[in-house]
Amino acid sequence: MGRRWLVTGCSSGLGHALATAAARAGDELVVTARKTADLADLAAAWPGRISPVPLELRDTASCEDAVRTAVDRLGGIDVLVNNAGVGLFGAVEEVSDAELRDQLETLLVGPWRLTRLVLPLMRAQGHGHVLNVSSVAGRIAFPGLAAYIAGKHALEGMSQALAAEAAPHGIRVTVIEPGMFATRYGTAMTEARHRVPAYDGTNREMLEGARGIAENPETGRPEDFAARVLDIVAAEGPTPLRIPVGDDAYGFLDLAEQAAREELAAARSLVKGPPPAV
Structure with a gap:
């Protein structure tokens, strides 16, 4: 029997490619977007x-x-994929409370809500797989993306706790950490x-880079992302909690791991060193 999927954020990009790949593999899916008109091509093709x-992830009744x-x-x-997301660009000082809440509602609260709704079903079945689509930004940080990064870091923390809670019930949890893929993320970012002009020198280059991700010749194809996710879902036996997807993702995270080790060593030296002179 094929798998039964609920996948969010399927109007374009990674979600659209994943829905296509899973349907081609013989699975059945409910796919979501804010407007079903944006999903018409998927429904017509499959x-x-x-x-x-x-x-609407920010609305409880809509999730239910x-x-x-x-x-x-x-x-x-059988498989829940929390993929829907949106980016907000702004320095910490620039992002308002309302903008931060809206970002976290989409990146953390909505996926948490859907997961909470699906878990009783998976426990009753005795199996299930929750995949939370994070980003390399779930483990590293870039200037100008503090709100987005805060949401992804929080999603990864939630997923780590969930993995321990759900494992005894036959439910797997995976955090997917994509690198750069040719999607609308950069152009759709608000x-x-x-x-605050003082941050232009630090952040404007980052914004331009994000806007141009889809046009970068080294950017990955969403179809490749989808193929890797199908491999992850089909894998038997234990799998890593966090799985980077994309060659550049491994490069980013190798550097991040090295920086973290150096930071830990520097911190240990600082707090274990001789007390400061009075």
Whole structure:
């Protein structure tokens, strides 16, 4: 039997490619976007395998409806992929409370809510797989992306705790950490309304780089991302909690691990050194 998927954020990019790959593999999916019109091509290409459902992650009732619809149409949920996301660009000083809350609602609270709704179903089945799509930014940081990075770091922390809680019930948890892929992430990114010119020298280059990710010849293809995720879901036996996807992701995280070791060594030297002179 094929797997039954609930995948968020499928109007384009990674989610769209993953839905296509899973349907091609013979699985059944409920796919979501804020507007089902954005999912029409998927439904038309895979009638009977892909069912589009509207979802506003920031709304509790909408999340409940999406899960209920998935169960009604598929008979259960074997794989939940929390993929939907949006970027906010702005220095810490520039991001307002309202903008921060909106970012965290999408990147953390919404996925947490969907996971909470799906877990009782998976426990009753005795199996399931929750995949939270993070980013290399879930373990490292870039200037100008503090709100986005805060959401991804928090999502990874939640996933680590969830993995320990869910394992005795036959439920796997995986954090996917994509590198750069040709999606609308950079062009769809919004900017904080409040501007502090003092940060332009630090952050503007980062914004330009993010806007141009899709045009970078070294950027990965969403179809390659989808293939790796299918491999992860099909894997038997224990798998790592965090799985980077994309060659550049491993390069970024190798550097991050080295920097973390150096920072730890410097911290140990500082706190274990002789007390400061009075």
